[in-house]
Amino acid sequence: xxxxxxxxxxxxxxxxxxxxxxxxxxxxxxxxxxxxxxxxxxxxxxxxxxxxxxxxxxxxxxxxxxxxxxxxxxxxxxxxxxxxxxxxxxxxxxxxxxxxxxxxxxxxxxxxxxxxxxxxxxxxxxxxxxxxxxxxxxxxxxxxxxxxxxxxxxxxxxxxxxxxxxxxxxxxxxxxxxxxxxxxxxxxxxxxxxxxxxxxxxxxxxxxxxxxxxxxxxxxxxxxxxxxxxxxxxxxxxxxxxxxxxxxxxxxxxxxxxxxxxxxxxxxxxxxxxxxxxxxxxxxxxxxxxxxxxxxxxxxxxxxxxxxxxxxxxxxxxxxxxxx
Numbered sequence: 001x002x003x004x005x006x007x008x009x010x011x012x013x014x015x016x017x018x019x020x021x022x023x024x025x026x027x028x029x030x031x032x033x034x035x036x037x038x039x040x041x042x043x044x045x046x047x048x049x050x051x052x053x054x055x056x057x058x059x060x061x062x063x064x065x066x067x068x069x070x071x072x073x074x075x076x077x078x079x080x081x082x083x084x085x086x087x088x089x090x091x092x093x094x095x096x097x098x099x100x101x102x103x104x105x106x107x108x109x110x111x112x113x114x115x116x117x118x119x120x121x122x123x124x125x126x127x128x129x130x131x132x133x134x135x136x137x138x139x140x141x142x143x144x145x146x147x148x149x150x151x152x153x154x155x156x157x158x159x160x161x162x163x164x165x166x167x168x169x170x171x172x173x174x175x176x177x178x179x180x181x182x183x184x185x186x187x188x189x190x191x192x193x194x195x196x197x198x199x200x201x202x203x204x205x206x207x208x209x210x211x212x213x214x215x216x217x218x219x220x221x222x223x224x225x226x227x228x229x230x231x232x233x234x235x236x237x238x239x240x241x242x243x244x245x246x247x248x249x250x251x252x253x254x255x256x257x258x259x260x261x262x263x264x265x266x267x268x269x270x271x272x273x274x275x276x277x278x279x280x281x282x283x284x285x286x287x288x289x290x291x292x293x294x295x296x297x298x299x300x301x302x303x304x305x306x307x308x309x310x311x312x313x314x315x316x317x318x319x320x321x322x323x324x
Contacts, residue, residue, distance in 0.1 A: 002030045094280030124311040128286035128293040136208045139235045144243035146216030149271035168205045173213040219259045240265045245272040267294040279314040
C-alpha cells in the first residue's frame with residue numbers, strides 16, 4: 001500500500017499496532033525523498049483497519065509534530081547523511097524519541113571518522129544513572145502500574161538479599177485489592193524464613209530491610225494515589241522503588257511517572273524485558289529527568305536475577321548486525 005501510494009522508493013519509518021474498539025489497527029508512517037530544492041510536506045500516516053477476515057479499509061491520518069520532525073530529519077541530507085540516516089531509522093525503529101535520535105546521529109557525524117565504537121560511546125554516555133539500596137533500617141516500598149511485576153520484583157530482591165547478601169528481611173503487603181496478594185507474600189516470607197533459620201547468625205540478627213508490596217496504581221486514579229501516598233507518609237525511613245513494565249509504551253510510562261510524582265519515587269526497575277524490545281525506551285528514560293535505575297529484570301520468572309543496564313550487551317539489539 002505504501003509503494004502504491006508514495007512510489008517504489010518510499011521508506012517505511014514506523015509501524016504501530018493499536019486496538020480501537022476491539023479491532024486491530026495498523027498505523028504505518030512512511031516518507032519519500034523528494035528531488036529538487038523544495039521539500040514537500042512529509043507523507044501522512046496511513047491507517048489500516050482489519051476486523052476478522054473482512055477486507056482491509058484504509059484511511060489517512062495527519063502526522064503529529066513529532067513524526068513530522070522525524071521524517072524531515074530523514075529526508076533532509078544537510079542534517080543527516082550517509083550511514084547516519086540508516087542508524088537514525090534503526091534508533092527510531094526501537095522507539096527512541098525523534099529529538100534524541102537526531103542528537104545521537106549528529107554527535108556521531110562530528111566524530112572523525114565516525115565509527116561503531118564512537119556510536120557505542122555516545123549511547124553509553126546516555127545510559128541511565130544507577131543507584132544502590134539504602135544501607136539499613138529502611139522500608140523498601142514497591143509501586144507501579146497494575147501487572148508491572150511488583151510482587152515478582154519483591155521476590156527477586158528478597159532472594160538476593162537473603163541468599164547472596166546474607167541479610168535478614170521481612171515482608172508485608174498493602175495490597176487489599178488483588179485476591180491472593182497477602183497469601184503470595186506469606187508464601188515468599190515462609191521460604192525466606194526457612195532459608196534464614198538454617199543459619200545461626202540469622203536468628204539473632206535484626207532485619208535490615210522490610211519489603212512492602214502495594215496495590216497496582218492506575219494512571220488517573222487520584223483516590224488510589226492519595227491513599228497510597230498517605231500510607232507511605234507513615235513510613236519514616238522509606239525507599240520507593242517503581243516497577244516500570246517495558247511491555248507498556250513509552251507514552252504510558254511517561255504518563256505514569258508524571259501521575260505518580262507525589263509518591264516521591266527514589267529509583268526504578270524496568271520489568272518484563274523478556275517480552276519487549278527495551279533498549280530504546282531505557283535510553284529515552286535516561287535522557288529525561290527521572291529517578292535513577294536500580295536494575296533491570298530480564299525475565300518475569302521470580303527465580304531470575306536482576307542486572308544493570310549494559311550498553312555493550314544492548315548495542316547489537318539496538319543497531320543490528322553490521323559489517324564492521
